[in-house]
Amino acid sequence: MAGQSVTDLPTPALTVDLEKVKRNARVMLERFQKLGVQLRPHMKTHKTVECADIMTAGSRRCIVVSTLAEAVFYADRGFEDILYAYPLPFDKVERCAQLSERLALFQVLLDNSAALEELRRRPLKGGKNWHVWLKLDCDNKRAGVPHSDPAALHLALAVSQTEGAELTGVYAHCGNTYSCSGVEQIKAVAAETTTSTLQFMEKLKANGIHGVKCSIGSTPSCSHPVADMALLSEVHPGNYIFYDVQQSLIGSCQLEDVAVRVLTRVIGHYPHRNQLLVDCGWTALSLDGGGRLPTGYALIEGHPDLKLLSMTQEHGRMEPVSGKLDYAKYPLGSLLSLIPYHACATAAMHPVYFVHSEGTVVDTWTPTRGW
Amino acid sequence: MAGQSVTDLPTPALTVDLEKVKRNARVMLERFQKLGVQLRPHMKTHKTVECADIMTAGSRRCIVVSTLAEAVFYADRGFEDILYAYPLPFDKVERCAQLSERLALFQVLLDNSAALEELRRRPLKGGKNWHVWLKLDCDNKRAGVPHSDPAALHLALAVSQTEGAELTGVYAHCGNTYSCSGVEQIKAVAAETTTSTLQFMEKLKANGIHGVKCSIGSTPSCSHPVADMALLSEVHPGNYIFYDVQQSLIGSCQLEDVAVRVLTRVIGHYPHRNQLLVDCGWTALSLDGGGRLPTGYALIEGHPDLKLLSMTQEHGRMEPVSGKLDYAKYPLGSLLSLIPYHACATAAMHPVYFVHSEGTVVDTWTPTRGW
Numbered sequence: 001m002a003g004q005s006v007t008d009l010p011t012p013a014l015t016v017d018l019e020k021v022k023r024n025a026r027v028m029l030e031r032f033q034k035l036g037v038q039l040r041p042h043m044k045t046h047k048t049v050e051c052a053d054i055m056t057a058g059s060r061r062c063i064v065v066s067t068l069a070e071a072v073f074y075a076d077r078g079f080e081d082i083l084y085a086y087p088l089p090f091d092k093v094e095r096c097a098q099l100s101e102r103l104a105l106f107q108v109l110l111d112n113s114a115a116l117e118e119l120r121r122r123p124l125k126g127g128k129n130w131h132v133w134l135k136l137d138c139d140n141k142r143a144g145v146p147h148s149d150p151a152a153l154h155l156a157l158a159v160s161q162t163e164g165a166e167l168t169g170v171y172a173h174c175g176n177t178y179s180c181s182g183v184e185q186i187k188a189v190a191a192e193t194t195t196s197t198l199q200f201m202e203k204l205k206a207n208g209i210h211g212v213k214c215s216i217g218s219t220p221s222c223s224h225p226v227a228d229m230a231l232l233s234e235v236h237p238g239n240y241i242f243y244d245v246q247q248s249l250i251g252s253c254q255l256e257d258v259a260v261r262v263l264t265r266v267i268g269h270y271p272h273r274n275q276l277l278v279d280c281g282w283t284a285l286s287l288d289g290g291g292r293l294p295t296g297y298a299l300i301e302g303h304p305d306l307k308l309l310s311m312t313q314e315h316g317r318m319e320p321v322s323g324k325l326d327y328a329k330y331p332l333g334s335l336l337s338l339i340p341y342h343a344c345a346t347a348a349m350h351p352v353y354f355v356h357s358e359g360t361v362v363d364t365w366t367p368t369r370g371w
Numbered sequence: 372m373a374g375q376s377v378t379d380l381p382t383p384a385l386t387v388d389l390e391k392v393k394r395n396a397r398v399m400l401e402r403f404q405k406l407g408v409q410l411r412p413h414m415k416t417h418k419t420v421e422c423a424d425i426m427t428a429g430s431r432r433c434i435v436v437s438t439l440a441e442a443v444f445y446a447d448r449g450f451e452d453i454l455y456a457y458p459l460p461f462d463k464v465e466r467c468a469q470l471s472e473r474l475a476l477f478q479v480l481l482d483n484s485a486a487l488e489e490l491r492r493r494p495l496k497g498g499k500n501w502h503v504w505l506k507l508d509c510d511n512k513r514a515g516v517p518h519s520d521p522a523a524l525h526l527a528l529a530v531s532q533t534e535g536a537e538l539t540g541v542y543a544h545c546g547n548t549y550s551c552s553g554v555e556q557i558k559a560v561a562a563e564t565t566t567s568t569l570q571f572m573e574k575l576k577a578n579g580i581h582g583v584k585c586s587i588g589s590t591p592s593c594s595h596p597v598a599d600m601a602l603l604s605e606v607h608p609g610n611y612i613f614y615d616v617q618q619s620l621i622g623s624c625q626l627e628d629v630a631v632r633v634l635t636r637v638i639g640h641y642p643h644r645n646q647l648l649v650d651c652g653w654t655a656l657s658l659d660g661g662g663r664l665p666t667g668y669a670l671i672e673g674h675p676d677l678k679l680l681s682m683t684q685e686h687g688r689m690e691p692v693s694g695k696l697d698y699a700k701y702p703l704g705s706l707l708s709l710i711p712y713h714a715c716a717t718a719a720m721h722p723v724y725f726v727h728s729e730g731t732v733v734d735t736w737t738p739t740r741g742w
Contacts, residue, residue, distance in 0.1 A: 286653075
């Protein structure tokens with residue numbers, strides 16, 4: 001495929017703009033270097049080794065993953081200092097133990113004492129300790145102990161007092177930035193999450209627990225960090241490497257920063273219902289976003305008047321936002337470029353990504369899948 | 372994995388009940404044998420060789436696929452008489468030609484004269500003809516020439532008059548059965564689609580075109596065929612091999628016929644918001660259905676009082692349909708079994724399926740992906 005124009009790719013195809021990916025990676029790295037905060041990039045959006053190399057500037061160190069399959073995938077490729085930032089699943093303790101024993105630094109996360117008990121029942125070999133992050137819920141309302149709940153401090157103390165385990169860090173995901181609109185709102189949530197996390201760190205210190213890292217993340221907050229974030233040890237955004245329409249609407253990025261597209265071709269003209277058909281169904285784009293954009297499930301690049309109305313497994317129905325469709329603009333076989341609503345969801349549908357530089361394919365990246 | 376209990380599988384996991392799959396396959400085969408109609412099962416739901424063997428009763432003949440990747444996957448494994456029932460994509464003509472030249476019988480589909488022109492420009496080697504199906508739109512409003520549009524007959528005549536091509540069949544997908552509720556409505560749509568298709572076949576005959584097959588499909592209509600469907604050459608359902616909650620609501624099947632589950636484990640208890648967390652996000656279930664069920668994105672087997680409220684990439688939030696959650700019923704680490712809303716969408720998320728017989732894993736099936 002290398003050397004080919006993206007416009008000659010069989011469709012549907014996920015394309016990745018290498019220059020934009022490099023720029024997004026560099027901007028984020030430099031932003032937190034300046035703040036003196038370690039960037040621990042999240043792999044969940046792309047799940048490829050090539051993109052991980054770009055996000056870690058070639059160090060293959062200090063990453064976060066969403067599945068154990070990702071952890072193993074990266075460990076097998078020489079990555080180190082991997083944080084499996086997912087509430088410890090009891091069925092995966094043995095595999096986590098093996099990774100902990102094998103790597104110089106593998107880290108797990110938990111938010112309940114039953115998980116700690118599971119770790120206690122599986123001491124690591126070779127005199128190693130479990131490296132444990134405590135998941136704090138700073139009003140994101142997904143996983144984690146609520147930051148103001150005394151149970152959070154109790155659990156932190158329990159981890160630090162457990163033989164064979166050490167409290168390595170405190171982790172909060174400010175996913176509630178996803179309901180923000182604009183930089184001001186993003187910064188308000190980032191500030192709140194940072195304050196809650198730092199206040200909790202003070203409580204730890206007051207209880208004699210020192211040397212613990214703290215990390216918050218989400219692409220919106222890390223794209224517009226507040227000054228206090230300089231007091232964190234780490235941040236862990238992920239989506240920023242690709243960005244997407246959702247992030248541009250939240251205010252994390254400009255639309256021109258979005259590095260991924262789904263290329264699709266016109267496969268049907270249906271003037272009797274003012275529609276055309278494209279070869280992009282939900283297997284190529286996902287149903288994320290629910291079609292809530294004025295242009296439906298995606299933005300159609302260069303065609304703001306066109307709407308991706310609905311999708312089935314392999315078909316997408318398009319129609320004009322208003323008025324009559326000018327079919328001469330969209331001949332059968334012609335190519336359209338969709339900017340995805342949610343890059344993580346769209347990338348998850350593709351067994352291979354076509355990486356290009358200024359429209360010429362330079363590489364293909366193969367993500368890992370499963371759990 | 373073989374010999375293991377499904378309850379010991381790492382989660383999330385897609386499980387397939389082999390006995391139900393075999394029964395669903397047998398019932399559909401026998402139903403159309405009795406009607407004297409050829410069953411051409413659709414592979415799009417599962418995309419595996421093992422399930423294709425079951426659906427074709429081991430013949431490896433007479434299947435329909437939704438992507439060219441599926442066509443190649445099955446061709447490479449000795450399948451024959453493959454119908455690529457997708458509006459001919461112009462970027463894939465060469466690959467279609469190669470399959471046509473390689474297989475005894477590979478068939479394409481089209482609904483416009485530009486596609487026919489593409490075929491004309493790529494004559495098959497070895498004196499072979501393109502086997503062409505005409506896609507008819509019998510009010511499903513996705514692909515196809517409207518059945519009553521004179522253009523449909525003109526296109527059929529054009530195909531049959533094209534050197535190097537022959538009109539093999541007429542194909543209609545009654546996807547509009549998906550908006551039905553109950554057997555009566557399903558049968559009404561099945562009857563309409565059948566009538567429209569058969570009337571079109573009469574027009575063909577009146578124009579001197581004979582020996583053309585006709586096929587309609589959709590799991591609802593083929594689960595409840597009307598008498599006139601005995602006059603068709605073929606039918607082409609696919610989802611019936613797994614069925615799902617959507618099909619049970621449409622009236623295609625009983626809930627007990629649904630052969631697939633997503634197994635998930637409880638990974639978090641959050642009494643302060645009356646919720647628990649499971650390790651099933653949209654990477655394991657898909658967002659299909661949009662959470663419209665009273666129980667959200669899926670049915671939770673044996674727990675009609677529990678709702679899968681929302682999902683992110685790897686997390687699912689559950690809460691009671693009403694009242695307070697009894698956490699003692701859902702200990703951390705315990706297993707829940709989700710019946711998917713749409714089996715095609717859920718299966719598409721899994722790199723491997725765990726096949727069981729009465730709860731014991733007997734096989735793993737690996738689907739093909741991509742295009």
